[in-house]
Amino acid sequence: MIKKILIANRGEIAIRVMHTCREMGIKSVAVFSDVDRTSQHVRLADEAYHIGAAPSAESYLVIDKIIDVAKKSGADAIHPGYGFLSENAEFSDRCKSEGIIFIGPTSKVISVMGDKISARRKMIAAGVQVVPGTKDNITSDEEALRIVKEVGLPVMIKASAGGGGKGMRLVRTEEEIIPGVRAAKSEALAGFGDDTVYVEKFVENPHHIEIQVLGDSHGNVIHLFERECSVQRRHQKVMEESPSPLMTPELRAKMGEQAVMAAKAVDYVGAGTIEFLVDDDLNYYFLEMNTRLQVEHPVTEQVTRVDLVRQQIQVAAGMELEYKQEDLSQLGHSIEARIYAEAPCENFMPSPGLVMNIDVPLGPGIRHDGYIYSGYTIPIHYDPMISKLIVTGKNREQAIERMKRALYNYKISGVKTNIRFLGRILEAPDFVEGRYTTQFIDNNIDFLKRKEEHTINHKVFAVAATFVHYLNNLDKGNSKEETQECTKSEWKSFGRRKNAMRL
Amino acid sequence: MIKKILIANRGEIAIRVMHTCREMGIKSVAVFSDVDRTSQHVRLADEAYHIGAAPSAESYLVIDKIIDVAKKSGADAIHPGYGFLSENAEFSDRCKSEGIIFIGPTSKVISVMGDKISARRKMIAAGVQVVPGTKDNITSDEEALRIVKEVGLPVMIKASAGGGGKGMRLVRTEEEIIPGVRAAKSEALAGFGDDTVYVEKFVENPHHIEIQVLGDSHGNVIHLFERECSVQRRHQKVMEESPSPLMTPELRAKMGEQAVMAAKAVDYVGAGTIEFLVDDDLNYYFLEMNTRLQVEHPVTEQVTRVDLVRQQIQVAAGMELEYKQEDLSQLGHSIEARIYAEAPCENFMPSPGLVMNIDVPLGPGIRHDGYIYSGYTIPIHYDPMISKLIVTGKNREQAIERMKRALYNYKISGVKTNIRFLGRILEAPDFVEGRYTTQFIDNNIDFLKRKEEHTINHKVFAVAATFVHYLNNLDKGNSKEETQECTKSEWKSFGRRKNAMRL
């Protein structure tokens, strides 16, 4: 069995992994950059090693440095967390060649699933439903018309080399087809020097729903049901839940089956996630596979009562999966809110810096995966996510009420956070009624940013508190002499006692 | 439905109740004594009212004051928590006559179950198994011999007016019967002016196991399985778990049935607990009923996923129970550790005072019901319990490992706590193997108090930290002039900028 794990990450996920390590009796090794000496993951690890400068390209992304620490510390295995090197095929390979267990899939799986076109081909071959379309270049107007008709309107014309929305055109009507292809091609040529474009079915009002899978090296693959991740801002997830309010038992069974097929197609070992787009008519399409632990894995842990990190470690060590599909069930409802150090009212500008106070919500049904502490300075170099608040309740309604209560009790000062913004999500009718798509935040942005009306005037209390604090500061300034008085009188009473004792 | 609840309590239980109130959209009203203005329950309530001096006899126990606040604040209901007025029949009655819902049983139920002899009679009549014996006075040696033989050795001779171990004699052999009765009688006469003594079967190596029940005003009563509470010190519970490691499915069903019978016998409405003594041969005997929420209720909530406070409020409002017996199941394993401000190595002396820092453990499977915060002064007037750490895992083994991890991550400074002592309990073989009785702490006291051997010498690090802190303090003293330098140079740079701008 694994005795010591190097965690090639920082922040909340490094700590999350350490918790399970400690519970399994496994020693944990942290790595840290220049600015992370004071980071909580260093404090909670059994051992910690410095690996370089603040920019991740000079520390958390440097394979040689990580491998070096693994050897120095005698770690048998490396857990990559998410981000950084977690989906780096070269790193997976390197661990293997150095005789260190990489807690994640092989480089081959990472490569196949990391590339959109190869992943799509693999999934089609495995019988997994993908977004209809073709990856072949459109070379003529006639071809464009033919392919679009095959796929069916509306479609998205996408540049093969594209990214970030460039070289993309939404086509809804037949008349738009030829102008759309031409526009996409010229934009792609200008932007990427390559005018290859292809056609994909446009999924209207898509829901982002993903299925958690686990595989072992003995050929077993199971799924742990779905997570609903449609609350997104610029493709960044903000709030996730399980089960999905959109889900039906039939759809769940079908998507679960497809996810297991997808994972089996690549002999998947470890924890992975199959992301799907689902439309309002409950058509679902494979989007991509994430070959690592997800940020939002806790909601699955809460409703299935499975420790995913423990399963990752066990299967990486060659053990068989602890659960069979029939052992698993979803019980209750769980929601995760991602707390970001950012200012929603100032266009979500990041807000790094000194955390003055943090008061975390406690009590029943609350889980908190975080890493900041009072007095900690959040560095400017990494992700603005500072913690995840996860609630679990009997049903969706009670989970929402619990999350509201928890956010109400959650206080962070010093840096700005999105806590109020998260609270507003829970009040948006689309969210409450469970009928929301990936457009939810955009569609509701005014509602989400609006300031509450209060029965009491908070401004007046802010003024009163300022005034009292100012008066207290004045008093403190004046009380230095008094303090000396106190010391004096203490001496007096000491003298008196001495006298008394002489009697 | 209830709109506003006055919580006639303080500390963690007041906060626990407030959490559920907020989740149900119910306003909460706190009451506080002179020394509790800074207490967390005041901060987390919607409203708070001062009710008198620090001693509870002048505040939390004064029925008139509580009723007065309920009326002033317009509360429809009062939740008494545990302790204080929670099992006070007069208070229950008074609420009723004032038209305020008392979230607890009627005065009649409190009275019947609060008196040992009447509770015993009621239970015998209801067919509940009680400790064999008689409540009739022993008036002669012959009677003594006859009754003891009927009950069967070993027996306990107990003074009717007794308490705190006085007027009690354990009798193991026939020869001891007559001297034992005489000794108990004379001790009882001397101690209480009443020589009435009775005979009860002595339960060897008892396990303290209790069954949680819930009843509504429509005649429904269900049980929520057992809690194992044998880890006790001077009849004070220290660590509880559910399920009990002693339990078998058959015994659980039988004891559950008996608990429901007990509650039905008094038309019980609300949350209550039937305490049993169970011996190594799994014979069980009714001990007493607690007609209120228990400190250790969270372990039941964790394994049954039922919010007991929500059920209390709903049935108090006249609603039917949300669950039927067949809806309920135990899933996983939960352990609660009570954190006390006390010094186990100094004979468990209480340790009130200023809390410098508190770092609570976070992550999966952790629940924390507490009330202290950094900078809070724990008053001398109330219970030394400052928080409850509750962990839940897949099985008992994982729950124990999780509790160890959580206690390891739990730091409180300023006051002394029993955190290390709790950690030792989890390492005691009797506990780990799940074969412990109420004698556990006494039998293992040396093991529990022993200091760990460390691979590294903590003393040296304590010295090093002292030294560095001392050096830092010296530096701070010397750096006042530097600080002024900084201010100056800031002004300089400001001047320079001004100049630059004039260019």
Next chain:
Amino acid sequence: MTVDIKIDDKTYECELIERNGDNVKIKIDGKVLEADIQNLTSTVYSFLYENQSFDVEVNEGATNKDFVINTMMERFETTVIDAEAKYQMARGKGDGGEDSNAISSPMPGQVVKILVKEGDEVKAGDTVVIVSAMKMESEYKVKQDRKIIEVCVAEGDNIDTNQPLIIVE
């Protein structure tokens, strides 16, 4: 004791009428506010106002007269204008130091790119400096045609909130 307290653009005149332990009676813009304001920690105050309970946190801001206030739901920035501050302001000092000729970042970060040098003439809307924080880059532009007077930072520098980066005419 009377001082002015500014919040957003409004100034409130505050007068202490009575203080009895934690019970404070304050006149704010003519209206009397009576509350039990208990100082819990160096920054946290527990309010009981007409028996309503809530916390207000007071953190010190850029100067010893500036504060950042967190109430249950909102965050405010306040400034105390006492006799000293009024005197400073009358003399043209005090908090008048804000400089619209300096381009600065409202968050700490790192200078990724500087697109101008001293003496450059830039057009309205031109980006002059790019700052990165937490994987997000922000471009800072001039709003009008301007001349660059001074570049105060170098690429790669870590910068503080509101530190002047570029001085324009």
Next chain:
Amino acid sequence: MTVDIKIDDKTYECELIERNGDNVKIKIDGKVLEADIQNLTSTVYSFLYENQSFDVEVNEGATNKDFVINTMMERFETTVIDAEAKYQMARGKGDGGEDSNAISSPMPGQVVKILVKEGDEVKAGDTVVIVSAMKMESEYKVKQDRKIIEVCVAEGDNIDTNQPLIIVE
């Protein structure tokens, strides 16, 4: 810089050999300890010693030379004996103020009952005062036959840790 640090009954001679940022080289009783000791908050230090990571918390004690240290698993009380302290001790001051003639409580609490008055003669084992804290009462007894010199507190008084309650001869 050399000082003595007392912990329990043992005194350690500490010498600072080198300090380079947070990297500290200290000689403790002749043995060199090298560690990265990072000050995180006013009281918490993060240690990296041979890459092992643990926190040590330093709280100030009764005087500015006394400290309460919490390591991962244990709590220690330490005292710094520097030149000033040595001078004080040589002159019979310093921390020599402990008074075995005073009966005091090692915890804060409330005086429940005083069983003696000035001038009383008490016998070894007699209870002289009862203090209550957190629902637990502690009886304080004299260990030898004594005469009561002074009763410093009254029933109902709240008392601090180690405050003298009764002075005996």
